[in-house]
Amino acid sequence: MPRLTEDWLRQVLRTFYQQRTLTRTDLLNATGLNPASASHAIRHLMDRGVVVKTGEVESNGGRARDVLDLNNEAGYFVAVDLEGASIRFALTNLVGDIRFRIEKNLEPNQPIDVGVVVDAVHSLLNQLSDLQRRRVLACGVSHPGMCDELGRITAVNLGWSAVPLLEGLRSALGFPVYLENAHRTCIFAERWLGSARGSSNSIYVIVGNGIGIGAFVDGKILEGHAGLAGEIGHITIDPHASDLCLCGRRGCLEAVASCASIARQYFSQAFQDSGPRAAHRVTEVFERARQGDALATSVVDRAASYLGIGLAHLVLLLNPEIIVLGGEILAGADLMLGRIRSEMERHTLPAFLPGLEIRASSLGLDIGLKGASALAFRESLGAPGFLQSLAGNSGMPRPRVRQGSARSKQGVVAAK
């Protein structure tokens, strides 16, 4: 019997995470492990209740093969989504299913208060029974803006400057905390739990107040030298466009095609209203376009056309298999998707099109939470000690973490 290595366990867990239900043969094919190593790892995970046998299938030779499932409830993650008008907190199981959630409104244009975040995570944890709390493995946070090496968040357009989130959460919680920009957590969610599942070359494009992407390129998250790669919102999509961008330049994709810019273009032309509230009324513009308003239609078409060119840039430079569109733009999907797609095709070489899919995100508003959970799984898997704490949970005497209410056993599961 070979010595069990952490690496085998990681490979097996990652495969179960993505595929959920497998036979040993499926697992061998997916991981490339040799049968002895794979069996050893599976046995280890089964002994600890992380993988369970749930059935049998006939194999070719007639001998029955075990059907194995990941025990999705073998561990939990705290997921925090700081992107958007309110902060959202959830407890998810291993594979990102939301078991329980809390929502808090944010004060507009106020720096986020770390204490509020910590309190909310504590109230979430207090909903759990002892048994469940022992299974909380890590916390994932999906945040706007940028994170420095000390885990401080800066989001200029939200008025956040070096908010010490990592330090605050780490010192208050008894488990690891991971932070990641929301564009990236969204592609984690799409790749592991959504439309881009299993694809090594997939891009999530969010079109909301701004335009951003998270991308998997050749199986790795796109980062770049300083972690800034993927800044599609500020490429000069049209050197002749006069639209002024928040960054101070003209002709950025964001300046001509974000939801905020669609709304601003329409209301400033239709009603000379370029006030700050106009930027939030893109759904009205979509509604007017549906009713045949010519100006609304032309503003929406222009944005769709530029978005198509922007996607074509991504296609030509990154050669993805799947592009998932998300964000408020989906409220106008009926008006825009066809045009976006045809413009993308018109500005791309034909060799890039076979097999290329453009989809609207199906994860809805939960994408940030699911992304934060996927982040926590991904980072945990590589962290020392994680396999012990995951696989050790069900065998050890109760550790009695943080004595909250011995809260109902069902609260967690029932709230899905």
Place this chain on the structure above:
Amino acid sequence: MPRLTEDWLRQVLRTFYQQRTLTRTDLLNATGLNPASASHAIRHLMDRGVVVKTGEVESNGGRARDVLDLNNEAGYFVAVDLEGASIRFALTNLVGDIRFRIEKNLEPNQPIDVGVVVDAVHSLLNQLSDLQRRRVLACGVSHPGMCDELGRITAVNLGWSAVPLLEGLRSALGFPVYLENAHRTCIFAERWLGSARGSSNSIYVIVGNGIGIGAFVDGKILEGHAGLAGEIGHITIDPHASDLCLCGRRGCLEAVASCASIARQYFSQAFQDSGPRAAHRVTEVFERARQGDALATSVVDRAASYLGIGLAHLVLLLNPEIIVLGGEILAGADLMLGRIRSEMERHTLPAFLPGLEIRASSLGLDIGLKGASALAFRESLGAPGFLQSLAGNSGMPRPRVRQGSARSKQGVVAAK
């Protein structure tokens, strides 16, 4: 003593390849290997003459530390560069120094003849002594166009269609053959042997008849779903430009800023000459611009400005540390580089600029050969059997490495 693993040998060799001269401490820092594993690997390579001791330095404690060098002549590669008006063949040492070369003219617009390539490799090999031929490890080929999974090359604008190059070379030569597109071999050359040495985020941009890139992103060569990523030449750099591209669309970067397009724009406007020969006269346009010709200046400035926007797209999407410019455009570097750089900066967010370098390639015309050699090293290192054939070479009877005179009459050393 731990068991020697191939992986340690690979890490040690890769580090020597990049840094050439190292102490054990340098090596430990660079590889992260533990001292016992590293010593074991070094000993193995020294026993076989692949790594040699070349000096000593005082360490802090006063104990002398060995200075170790890669024996650059421990192995040779055949390098073939099929990009350009002639085919170029070279024998290089382990680290890409050219020891011997042959050049053959290509028939314009004729499919390349595999027999001619095989013959040329054979005449190259025939220049070698028996001793040297035993050390030829692999052949690397830098080719234009695309390569299918059977190793057949298609380059539409050269009239090559599914040329069975891999099969032809493999069956004629007794060692492994590796093929790669020229844009990628060029970034291999720049990353391992040229200006981008050691950088994990570097892009080689070639501006010649077309415009293409090879890119390292987060330490890996950029490939994409179908291996097509990096097609900067055909992004729509200006949706309003009327310049027609060879691909049939308008406003592609290549249509407004390649050397062929610069020449075409100038000669068609100045002399109504848009014949096929005009495309090859870009150096004349540069010369006229230097002499103050207003039309030449404006054509060159327009191209530089679009190239700057194109580089800005690369900067924003891939966040590189280094961009190396190569190709015929360098003949006009004095006229264009400043403008390219300032336009790039104007169309990029400031956060991307600190530390970003834009350099002209310093590898000159040999870049394709050096890239083919770097390709051969890179692929060989991962191939089963390579470490045996490299480290086994000098264990055979009487190699007498370093005896210069025995080699120089063969021209191997003299031809550098």
